[in-house]
Amino acid sequence: MAGPALDTDNGTLAGLSARAASFASRWPGLSAALLGLVAACGFPPLHAWWIALPALTLFAAHVHAAPTWKGAAWRGWMFGWAHLTLANNWIATAFTYQAKMPEVLGWAAVPLLCVYLAVYPALAALAAHLAAKRSGPLAFGAVFAAGWIVTEWLRSWVFTGYPWPPLGLMLLGNWDAQGVARLLPWLGTYALSGLAILVAAIFLWLATRPMPSKWHRAIALVGFSIAVIVGPMIVPHRTMDNSDIAYTLVQPLIPQDEINDGTKFEEQFQRTADLTRPGNDTSRLVLWPESAIPDYLEEGYPDRYYRATTYAANPTLARERIGRVLGDDTTLLTGVVNLDIGMRPDGVLGAITARNSVVALNGEGDITHHYAKAHLVPYGEYLPLENWLGAIGLARLTAGTVPYQPGPGPGTLDLGEHGLAGVQICYEIVFSGQVVDRENRPDYLFNPSNDGWFGSWGPPQHLAQARMRAIEEGLPVLRATTTGISAVIDANGIVRQSIPTGVAGKVEGFVPAAKPPTLFARFGNALALTWAALIAILGLGLPRLLALRSERS
Known part of the structure; x- marks a missing residue:
C-alpha cells in the first residue's frame, strides 16, 4: 500500500504505510509501547x-x-x-x-x-x-x-x-x-x-x-x-598492551540458591582456594568476587557473628588461612560484608548497619585496605519508596534485617607493586562519570559482582556497561563474579578473557595497560x-x- 503524502508542516509519518499511520494515530500509547519493546x-x-x-x-x-x-x-x-x-x-x-x-x-x-x-x-x-x-x-x-x-x-x-x-x-x-x-x-x-x-x-x-x-x-x-x-x-x-601486573581472576561458581547455605560454605571456600593456589609462589594480584567469603574478617564483633565456617570463630585464623592460599607475595582483592557495631534499640550490642565492601589482604592474612560500596541496589540492598512499597508487602531481597550503609564514593587503593586499584562493587560500575577518583587516577578498575540472581538478561548487560566504563575512562576493568560472566576488559572495551555463566574457572595474565586520561576522564558528565x-x-x-x-x- 502506498504511503501517505508528506505533510511538510509536521513531516513525521512519511515512509510509513497508511495502515500503520492510521493505527499509530488511533492507538498512540500502544504504538509507542510496541516500539519500546522492539527497541x-x-x-x-x-x-x-x-x-x-x-x-x-x-x-x-x-x-x-x-x-x-x-x-x-x-x-x-x-x-x-x-x-x-x-x-x-x-x-x-x-x-x-x-x-x-x-x-x-x-x-x-x-x-x-x-x-x-x-x-x-x-x-x-x-x-x-x-x-x-x-x-x-x-x-x-x-x-x-x-x-x-x-x-x-x-x-x-x-x-x-x-x-x-x-x-x-x-x-x-x-x-x-x-x-x-x-x-x-x-x-x-x-x-x-x-x-x-x-x-x-x-x-x-x-x-x-x-x-x-x-x-x-x-x-x-x-x-x-x-x-x-x-x-x-x-x-x-586492536587490543591494548599489557602492564607488568600479573593477575589471577577466580570465578568459584557459587549458585545463588547456595550462597546463604551454611552447609555449603566450606565447600565453596575450598573450590575458590583450589582455583587460586596454583602460582602462589609468584608475585600477583588475586581477584575474588563479591559474596566469595561468608566469614566476617574484621576484629571486635560480638562472638555470635563469627559463625559462618569453622575458622570464622576466630577472624585471625580465617585471615591466616586465606593468606596461606595466596602465598607470600600476593595481594587479594575480595568482596566481604563489614558490620558497624553499636547499641541497638533493643539494648543489645550488635550490628546497627552493614557495608558491602572490598578488602585487600596480603599473604600474611592482614587487611591492608578497605572500600565500601556507595551505590546500593534498589530492591536488592534497599527498598525504594519503602513506606509505600513496604505497605504492600515488598522487602529488600538480600538476607538479614540490618540496613546497608553506603560508602563515600570512588577511591583508589595503593597496592604497591600490584598497582593503583579503583574499586566499583557490582552495580556501581553502571554509573557513568562516577567510577573513578579523578584526583588519584587508578591503573585499573576492579568490579567484583554477584550476578547469580540477575537472570539471563542481567549478566550480559552488566558486562556491557563495564565495557562502556573502560572505553570512556580509558581504563581496564577486571570483573570477578560468583557465577559469570567474569571478564578482563582492556582500556578499549575489548574483552580479552572471560569465564561464561555457570562455570567454575579462572583466567590469568597481565593487567592490560591504561590509556592516558580521556577527555571524558577529565571532564566527566x-x-x-x-x-x-x-x-x-x-x-x-x-x-x-x-x-x-x-x-x-
Whole structure:
C-alpha cells in the first residue's frame, strides 16, 4: 500500500504505510509501547541493534506526530515504560532467590519501578514537542536528542539514581569491537544515548526529504547505515598492551540458591582456594568476587557473628588461612560484608548497619585496605519508596534485617607493586562519570559482582556497561563474579578473557595497560551536558538557518 503524502508542516509519518499511520494515530500509547519493546531488543543479550534503531526512528516520528504536548509526553512515557520494563526483567528473576515475598511480586515490581523510570523519556519527548514541534524531523530530532541526554543524566542521580540501561548501550559492538561506542571518550554515555536519538532522526530525515527517485533514497539510507552504524559495529578493534601486573581472576561458581547455605560454605571456600593456589609462589594480584567469603574478617564483633565456617570463630585464623592460599607475595582483592557495631534499640550490642565492601589482604592474612560500596541496589540492598512499597508487602531481597550503609564514593587503593586499584562493587560500575577518583587516577578498575540472581538478561548487560566504563575512562576493568560472566576488559572495551555463566574457572595474565586520561576522564558528565547544549542550539537554530538560506536563494 502506498504511503501517505508528506505533510511538510509536521513531516513525521512519511515512509510509513497508511495502515500503520492510521493505527499509530488511533492507538498512540500502544504504538509507542510496541516500539519500546522492539527497541529494548537492541540491548544484550539479544543485541539486535538492526531492529532497535529502526524502532527508534519510528518512535521519533511518532513523538513528532503528537498533536499536543500531552500526547507527546504520553507517547514518551509509554515507550519508556515498555522499553525499560523489558530491559530490566532481570530484577523479577531476583525475586526467586529470597523467602520473604511471593516470587510473583517480582513481575509486579519491575513495571512498578518503570512507572517512575518512564518519566524521563516522557520529559525528553515533552521538551522536544514544546521547543521544536513545528520544525522538520532533523531539527526536532536534535532537540529530542539533547533532551534525552539531560533526562538520562538526571535518571542517573535523582533519588540515588538508576541509569540501567542507557539507550546508547545498543550502540556498543560485540566483545571484540567497540561499535559506535568508540566515541565514548569524547561524548560520555549519556551523550552517546542522545546520539542514538540523533541517528534515528537522520534516518527519518533521509526517509522524508525530497529525492529524485526511490533508488536515490534507498542508496542514501543504506550508505548512511553502513558508514555510521554497520561498519563501526562489526569492525574488530586492536587490543591494548599489557602492564607488568600479573593477575589471577577466580570465578568459584557459587549458585545463588547456595550462597546463604551454611552447609555449603566450606565447600565453596575450598573450590575458590583450589582455583587460586596454583602460582602462589609468584608475585600477583588475586581477584575474588563479591559474596566469595561468608566469614566476617574484621576484629571486635560480638562472638555470635563469627559463625559462618569453622575458622570464622576466630577472624585471625580465617585471615591466616586465606593468606596461606595466596602465598607470600600476593595481594587479594575480595568482596566481604563489614558490620558497624553499636547499641541497638533493643539494648543489645550488635550490628546497627552493614557495608558491602572490598578488602585487600596480603599473604600474611592482614587487611591492608578497605572500600565500601556507595551505590546500593534498589530492591536488592534497599527498598525504594519503602513506606509505600513496604505497605504492600515488598522487602529488600538480600538476607538479614540490618540496613546497608553506603560508602563515600570512588577511591583508589595503593597496592604497591600490584598497582593503583579503583574499586566499583557490582552495580556501581553502571554509573557513568562516577567510577573513578579523578584526583588519584587508578591503573585499573576492579568490579567484583554477584550476578547469580540477575537472570539471563542481567549478566550480559552488566558486562556491557563495564565495557562502556573502560572505553570512556580509558581504563581496564577486571570483573570477578560468583557465577559469570567474569571478564578482563582492556582500556578499549575489548574483552580479552572471560569465564561464561555457570562455570567454575579462572583466567590469568597481565593487567592490560591504561590509556592516558580521556577527555571524558577529565571532564566527566559536564562533557555530555555540553554536547546536549550544543545539539539543542543546533536544533533550535537549524530552522532559522534554513529559512535564511531559502530567502537568499
